[in-house]
Amino acid sequence: MIELRGIVKKFNTGSASETVAIDHLNLTLQEGDFVTVIGGNGAGKSTLINIITGSLPADEGLILLNNNDVSGMREYTRAQYFGHVFQDPMVGTATDMTVIENLALAFGRGKTRSLFRWSYRKSDVEFFIKQLKTLGLGLEDRLYQKVGLLSGGQRQALTLLMATIRSEPSYNKIKRDYIRFYDGNKKEAAEKINAIFKTAFDEFKKKKAELLTSKLDKEEKKQKLSALKAELDHTLRQYDVTKPVLLLDEHTAALDPKTAEKVLETTDRIVKENNLTTIMITHNMKDAIKYGNRLIMMSKGKVVADISGEEKKKLTIETLLNMFVTHSGNDMLSDSAILGN
């Protein structure tokens, strides 16, 4: 769950050209919410995302992840809890590095960049190929090509993948995050999670000992042992509280309509498969209606409309347009927003 409380962001503070980009904004997203955000130019949509990721510091307000404030956390530390896809396809990837190196960089998010590990290992390569195949762009055959040689659409798809893949967190990280994002006393959280882990490990050891003394043959023992390990792993991973929140900042705006649609479909599939909490900014009303379970309209740094559930399903471009005019005036409208490209 992510909650924004009383966010204020001003630009050129104290000068004659002072502008309020975000004006005491409040917003709460439940786990698995897929929110589309629309609004005119200067409504503060991109600023909002940049504040959540930490690229821009907010002047006031809290950013709560599972009720714990992360607004003081640095951008690169916060990055382990967010996946960010930018409007400009050039920004999301390292152009002089290969496709696989880029994926490896994303895969290491939230982990120490070690001097004693290769940037990717053989076992990772198979995983990356599998992931790239789901994009259906043939990128799996271009693993060792520099990203600079890819088209804008391919790059955005790659960035999307980079924003959503992550390596399985270590048990220590699961514990750490559990404590960090525990709603309440931290000491209590530490005791609780340590006890849970200890019980699980004790259980595992007991079963393992039983298994080793039993009269099964070697092959069967091996099989049962790996099943036990998987069970332990599954039990412990239930306490992993942090799934990346996906932040999409008009990520299809620079693409041609056909590619944009493909990238959007991929986005929708990845979000649904992983049940990711997502914020997607778009200037295209059709897409804003088509995707997600909730729609937010922003104007002058505030949320002016918030539509979800059945109401969202019944939305038409016309009703949305009327709302747009009431809230922000005609001058905010652009042709592309009305026509949907």
Next chain:
Amino acid sequence: MLNYLASLPGAVVLGLIWGVMALGVFISYKILDIPDLTVDGSFVTGGAVCAVVIYMGGSFWLGLLLGLAAGIVSGLITGLLHTLLGIPAILAGILTQLALWSVNLKIMSLTDLSSNIPIPARSFKVIFSQLHIYDALWKIALIVLILVLAFYLFFGTQLGASIRATGNNQRMSRAQGINTKFNIVLGLMLSNGIVAFSGALLAMYQGFADINMGRGAIVIGLCAVVIGTAITKRISPNFLVRMVGVFVGAVIYYLVYQTVVFLGFDTDLLKMLAAIVVALFLGVPYVYKNIRAYVNRIKQNKRLLAAGGNENDRA
């Protein structure tokens, strides 16, 4: 002519020693995308520290090690000026370079001499010297080999890859959880470390360290890097090839240098020559690209105008 041919192995050794320095420039300029001017100072610092240690009776191993360490500290200072205080990278480098001038003089005054410390191979034990050129040649070749392999492996690790990403795209790097400031500082430390190491090697090879030995070092380093890039660009984008290219560039620079000296070129003008080479290598591709785009546009416009005329005729 025989004199000229006899001077070529020496030119190769000098090229390889300066190639080590150029590898440092390659790391800051090409990988971190920061033109770091600290190197003019840290190169001398490495030479000065090493010469002082040897002059005062220490072993050359200790001299090399302390020279390297001094370079790493210089890089750290530039890095902190840039990342902690927000001073633009070029200016941060200039500031450190200026400060190092005084520091270098003070280091040299630790002996009973100042601004020039002689450590001739006849009286001191050094790793190699120009008195035994072929001995120096295989030793420096070995050092280069080790350095290239070490850096190749380093930039293949998670940490090394994250440094390359930082130089390539800072916004993306931060979004992928990379501490870009730390990486910039680390990269500058590495870069200045081996630049100082190269200064220490040169001091031993030529038999003295001098306060002026680093003047224009950055330009020589850039010369090697741009010549190397121009050569390897067409061969392979492979990282190993690019690093080897830097050394090839440095050796070519010194062979050309030796040749123009042999041809009786005024040695006062050599620094200007180096500056012109860098300006040409950096500037010509840019101008060429612009001219080509301009010519293409004119051609295309002509074609479009012609086509437009035809359509009007039909109407």
